[in-house]
Amino acid sequence: MLYRPFGKTDKNISVISFGGMRFSEPQQLEKSSDLLLYAHSKGINYFDTAPVYCGDRSEDILGHALRQLPRESFYVSTKSSRAKGDDLRKGIERSLQRLGVEKIDFFYIWHLMDQADWEKRKQDGAVEAALQAKEEGLIGHVLCSSHMEGEGLAGVLNEEIFEGVLLGYNAINFPYRSAAVEQAGKQGIGVVTMNPLGGGLIPQNPERFNFLTTDTANDVVSAALQFNLSHPDITTALVGFSNIREIDQAVSAAENFIPYSQEQQQKLQVNIETAFDGLCTGCGYCLPCPVDIPIPKYLDSYNQLILTNGDRQTVLNRYRFHWGITPQQAKECISCGDCEERCTQHLPIIQRLKELPL
Ligand code: SF4
Ligand code: SF4
Structure with a gap:
């Protein structure tokens, strides 16, 4: 050891x-x-x-x-x-x-x-x-x-x-x-x-x-x-x-x-980009949001949806036990598009917020 x-x-x-x-x-x-x-x-x-x-x-x-x-x-x-x-x-x-x-x-x-x-x-x-x-x-x-x-x-x-x-x-x-x-x-x-x-x-x-x-x-x-x-x-x-x-x-x-x-x-640096293809890296560049949605927390929860092939309960646990957020706040998005312009991974944030389970 x-x-x-x-x-x-x-x-x-x-x-x-x-x-x-x-x-x-x-x-x-x-x-x-x-x-x-x-x-x-x-x-x-x-x-x-x-x-x-x-x-x-x-x-x-x-x-x-x-x-x-x-x-x-x-x-x-x-x-x-x-x-x-x-x-x-x-x-x-x-x-x-x-x-x-x-x-x-x-x-x-x-x-x-x-x-x-x-x-x-x-x-x-x-x-x-x-x-x-x-x-x-x-x-x-x-x-x-x-x-x-x-x-x-x-x-x-x-x-x-x-x-x-x-x-x-x-x-x-x-x-x-x-x-x-x-x-x-x-x-x-x-x-x-x-x-x-x-x-x-x-x-x-x-x-x-x-x-x-x-x-x-x-x-x-x-x-x-x-x-x-x-x-x-x-x-x-x-x-x-x-x-x-x-x-x-x-x-x-x-x-x-x-x-x-x-x-x-x-080698890691190069490969990390591939591994994160389609995933939120949590970098936070999408913030701030005009209606204060903690976007990286929801997009991290969406990562779990991708990595578990759609296991809803994992996502619900992620909101509650890991981030202390409610599912409802994700639905307050007004689709202004500011976050998507800033997202380093070019993720469809608005769509993902809509798809997150309640
Ligand atoms: S599109 Fe939605 S989540 Fe993104 S900044 Fe605008 S209100 Fe916030
Ligand atoms: S900018 Fe994109 S990758 Fe970075 S935290 Fe926001 S949604 Fe995730």
């Missing part, structure tokens, strides 16, 4: 980290926690969870497993999306109890949706409460997680409150997030990437993403992890594991990891 320093903290983190959001049978405490112990035996030392994951079982599963391990051999992270300071504090106390630790190593102000949401977290006391808990030694480091676009999230990081960030970054959405990763790199803070496999879309579309593969990463899963780990500012790729095979595959990708050469980087 490879390890990287987590920003300016004194922690060294495995480049593959364990996401506790995909346990296949979360009601089976022993079986689920065995998976975590297996990952630990393979050198993974960073374990991430959150309240509500896996029907609110994930923190209990992690707690059950971590109690069996020497405390100095792992780092644990959890989160809170509560805006009110008192609520966040209660969440920390509950998480400490469930995880069976005296300190949460990394704690996230969770799921920042946009600038207004970020302002609310500050105004309502969430940030202050997290920093207070750090003062008291209940938390090691305060970080944020977000689905905001890169520039907006870069602005949040630039306030220099956080010691690290968790964001979605993969071969499908990286243009949308690159600015935040670069900002984190500039500040020298840790970067945890979630969804390195594009929520399963990369392994499900091996032909489209085959261009990521190299001699040492010759399947798309290894290659998608290599894509993340090749970025010098990314500390660790967080993978939600359901079984031992997935852990073995990710660990093997880390052990055989060789960063892309300059020649491979150039």
Whole structure:
């Protein structure tokens, strides 16, 4: 296993980290926690969870497993999306109890949706409460997680409150997030990437993403992890594991990891254009919209429609759980055409907004 320093903290983190959001049978405490112990035996030392994951079982599963391990051999992270300071504090106390630790190593102000949401977290006391808990030694480091676009999230990081960030970054959405990763790199803070496999879309579309593969990463899963780990500012790729095979595959990708050469980087650039043919890259050049439609979020949802061959439920989940948007707003488009003129991929945005499922 490879390890990287987590920003300016004194922690060294495995480049593959364990996401506790995909346990296949979360009601089976022993079986689920065995998976975590297996990952630990393979050198993974960073374990991430959150309240509500896996029907609110994930923190209990992690707690059950971590109690069996020497405390100095792992780092644990959890989160809170509560805006009110008192609520966040209660969440920390509950998480400490469930995880069976005296300190949460990394704690996230969770799921920042946009600038207004970020302002609310500050105004309502969430940030202050997290920093207070750090003062008291209940938390090691305060970080944020977000689905905001890169520039907006870069602005949040630039306030220099956080010691690290968790964001979605993969071969499908990286243009949308690159600015935040670069900002984190500039500040020298840790970067945890979630969804390195594009929520399963990369392994499900091996032909489209085959261009990521190299001699040492010759399947798309290894290659998608290599894509993340090749970025010098990314500390660790967080993978939600359901079984031992997935852990073995990710660990093997880390052990055989060789960063892309300059020649491979150039090849990637050329091939990315082909891979994104017909897909929204999330670049955001279509904005602003006169009726404030968050076009990249809807067009990303449309990407899911293409990549899953029309699976409506995937798109509905994407609106709700990933972006926090309603399907209806897409239908408020007044067909002014401004976005289509600016779209770098020349996408039929108006038509796609009409076709998105309600
Ligand atoms: S065409 Fe629709 S989505 Fe595009 S800018 Fe105009 S109103 Fe917004
Ligand atoms: S719709 Fe076009 S311009 Fe807008 S984010 Fe997607 S690719 Fe970029």
